[in-house]
Amino acid sequence: MQKKTAYSFPEEILEHVFSFILSDKDRNAASVVCKSWYEIERWCRRKIFVGNCYAVSPTMVIRRFPDIRSIELKGKPHFADFNLVPDGWGGYVLPWISKMAGAYPWLEEIRLKRMVVTDESLELVAKSFTNLQVLVLFSCEGFSTDGLAAIAASCKNLRELDLRDSEVDDLSGHWLNHFPDTYTSLVSLNISCLGSDDVSFSALERLVGRCPNLRRLLLNREVPLDKIANLLSRAPQLIEFGTGTYAAELRSDVYSNLAEAFCNCKELKSLSGFWDAVPAYLPVIYSVCSRLTSLNLSYAPIQNPDLTKLVSQCPSLQRMLVLDYIEDSGLEVLASSCKDLQELRVFPSDPFGEEPNVSLTEKGLVAVSSGCPKLQSVLYFCRQMSNAALVTIAQNCPNFTRFRLCLLDPKIADYRTLQPLDVGFGAIVEHCKDLRRLSLSGLLTDCVFEYIGMHAKKLEMLSVAFAGESDLALHHVLSGCESLRKLEIMNCPFGDKALLANAAKLETMRSLWMSSCSVSLGACKMLGQKMPRLNIEVMDEKGPPDSRAESDPVDKLYIYRSVAGPRFDMPPFVWTMDEDFASELS
C-alpha cells in the first residue's frame, strides 16, 4: 500500500495556500515546518520587512527570497529623531539598491525609514525598477530634488510618492516638470517636507489636473492659501489633503473660492498642514468637518475659542493631532463630541519655556480617557501629572496599545503628593494588557520598572529617560518583558550588571539603545566577546575607546542582533566591540 502523507501535496497547491498568508510572522512559521515548505515559501514570498538594515545583508535576503516585489527597510535608531545620533552614523540605502537592482527587476514598492538616501541611489532606483509603484521615504535624508527628478522622469507606473518628514536639499523647483505629460497614475503625493524652491506650482497644478486617481495630496508650507482653491477644484476626489501656509489677508473672493472648493470635495476625510493658520479662514472647512476622521492641527498656532469651536464640529474624528493650545477645556469638548476617537497627540507650543503658557494639564487627558471609549493611542506633552490621574486614565482605557507621556520637566514628581509617578505608570501597565508601546517620564524609581516587568507582557517598545535608581530597574525590564523588541534609554543610572546578566535577552530583541548611562567600556567588550550574534556599537565623539580605561562609561551604546556580522560603513566615532576588537586590546 502506498503511503500518502500531507507532504505529497503538489507544490502549486501549497503555493496557492501560501499566497493567502500575508503576515511575516505566519510566513516565517510556515517556512520552518519542513524543508519543502521552506523552499516553496521562499520562492513565493513577495514582501519583506527589515526592521534594522544592519541585521541582515542584502545578499542574504536575495539568496533566500529570489522574487521580492515589496521591501521595507529601517535604518537609524529611533532616538535619531531627537538628534542623539550624529550625522554620518550610517543607514545607507545604496548597498541595498545596488544589489536589488540586479536581483529584483520587478520590484514594485520601496519603503524606507530613517535611512540615508543619496541622489545616486534614487537615480539607480529610477533606472533599475521600471515597475516601481510606491516610493516612501520616511524621515530620510541625503538626497536632493535632482534625485526626485530622476524618479519622476522614469517611473511611469508610480502611484505613490511620499517624502514624509524627510530632509531634502533644495536645488530647484522644476523636478515636478520631469513627470512626463503622459504620466497620469499618481494616487498619493506627500511633499509636505519640501522647502521654498522645491516645487514649481504650475507644474504641480498640471500634474494634479491630469491624475484622476489622485486621492492623497499633502502640500508643502510654501504653497500659498490663495492657490489652494484652484488645486482642489482639479482634484475633488481627494480623500486626504494637506494645505500649505494657511494664512493670508482676509479677502472675500479667496474666502468664498476656498469654501466652495472644500465643499466640492465630497470624499475628503483627512486634513493636515495648516501652517501659520489664522482663525479667519477656518470656517471654510466647516462643510468638511462632519466627515473628517483625521485632523492634524499640530502646526497651527490657533488658540481657543477658535480651536475648540473647530474641534466641536468634527464628531467623526478618529485621529487628532493638535498643539497644547487646545487646553484642558478644548479636550473636554473633544471628549464629549468625538466618541470615535482612537488616537490623540498633543504637542507643546512652548517646550522650552519656563512657565506654562497654556492651561493644559493632566485634566485634559483624563477627560478624553473618560469620554472616548475607543481611545487606543496617546502621545501627550504636558507639565504636570499625578498618580491619581494616571490610575483613572488606566482604568478608563484598558484598551491602550500605545501610551507616551512626556512631562517637559524630566524628573517632575506627582504635583499633588510629591511622590514619584511609579504607581501611576504601574496602573497603566497593569490595566492595559495589550500595551505595545510605552514612553515614561517624570520622577520614577526602580519600582515602576518592577511593575513593568511584572505586567507589560505584550510590550514591544519602551522609551525611558531620567528614570530609575539602579541596575535592578533595567533587570526587571529585560527579565520580565517577554515581547520586548526595542528598548531605548537615555540619562539613566544603569550600568553593567543588568546588561551582562541579561545578555541572552538581547538576542531576542531588535535593538537596545543606551546613551548617557553608566555602562562601562569593559562590559561592552565582554558582551562583544560573549555574544557573536550581537553587534555592540560604541559611539563616542571624544576619541577611540582604546585610549580610555575599562571602567569608563561609554557615551552612547547601540546593541542589535544581526546575522550579517559587524558592519564596515561606520564613521570614525563608532566602534564595534566584536571579538577582534576585544582581543586586540587585551
Place this chain on the structure above:
Amino acid sequence: MAFEKDLNLDATELRLGLPGTSDESAKNQTPATLRSNNKRALPEESMSSNATASKNCDQETAPLPKAQVVGWPPIRSYRKNNLQPKKSEGEISGIYVKVSMDGAPYLRKIDLKVFKGYPELLKALEDMFKFKAGEYSEREGYNGSEFVPTYEDKDGDWMLVGDVPWEMFTNSCKKLRIMKGSEARGLGCVV
C-alpha cells in the same frame, strides 16, 4: 536678627549696585549674561544646574532658562523649528550647517553659534575631520595644506572660509565643504 535693623547694616554693607538702590532692583535685572546656549552640556552638569537654578530662584529674579539636554524633550527638529518664537528669538535655535569633506563619506552638522570666530571654527573642523587647514592669509588663502575649508553662501557661491567678517559669514553660510586643495584654487582670489 532684630539687631541688624537697628544697626542699619544696609547702609554700611558692601555690595554691588549704586548707592540708594536696593537689592531687589539689582536682582530684577535679567542676568542676560548667565543665559547660555549650552545645548551640549553633559547631562550630569545640566541636571545639577537645573537643580540649582530652581533652588536659587526666588520671586524677584527672572528664572534662568534650563540648560538644554540633547534629546529632551523628545520633539523632532522640524516641530521645534515650526514653533512661534517667544520673547528671545534665536536664543534657542542655533545655526546648523552641514559639513562635508572630500573623500570622507560622512556628513557632520555643526552649530555655528557656538563658535566665537574663525580660529575656534577651524580648530573644531580640524578635530572633527582630522586634517590641518594650514595658515590662512587674505591674499593667498590657505597655505601649505591638502584640504581647504570652503562654504556655500546664500547666493549659491562657493567661498573660502575666512574671507568675510565672522558675522557676515554666520549669516550667509548655508553649508561647509572641506575641499581638496587642488579644487579650491580659484576661490577667494580677490586682489
